[in-house]
Amino acid sequence: MLVRILRSPKKADTYLFIPLETEITELPEPLQGLFMPEQLVTKLSITPEKQLARISGVKLLEHLQTEGYYLQVPPPVVSMLKQPEM
Numbered sequence: 001m002l003v004r005i006l007r008s009p010k011k012a013d014t015y016l017f018i019p020l021e022t023e024i025t026e027l028p029e030p031l032q033g034l035f036m037p038e039q040l041v042t043k044l045s046i047t048p049e050k051q052l053a054r055i056s057g058v059k060l061l062e063h064l065q066t067e068g069y070y071l072q073v074p075p076p077v078v079s080m081l082k083q084p085e086m
Helices: 029-035 057-067
Strands: 002-008 017-018 040-045 070-072
Touching: 017 029, 017 057, 057 070
Parallel strands: none
Antiparallel strands: 002 017, 002 040, 017 070
């Protein structure tokens, strides 16, 4: 499947994977607001064997087929200042 990866101009490290032929206006309004104006990062061919940084090709294809998109948000920040209690 060919996909477009969009970067959010409003939230850092937030990306949207959508099928190549999908228009952003077809997505839920909250996503439209988060990703407009559209900022294209790249286009990719996704196969089940493909491994991306935060998701496998299998999982990504599942999201694209069921939801019509995949929203990638930054991982939670872990504080390195907290020391384990002894």
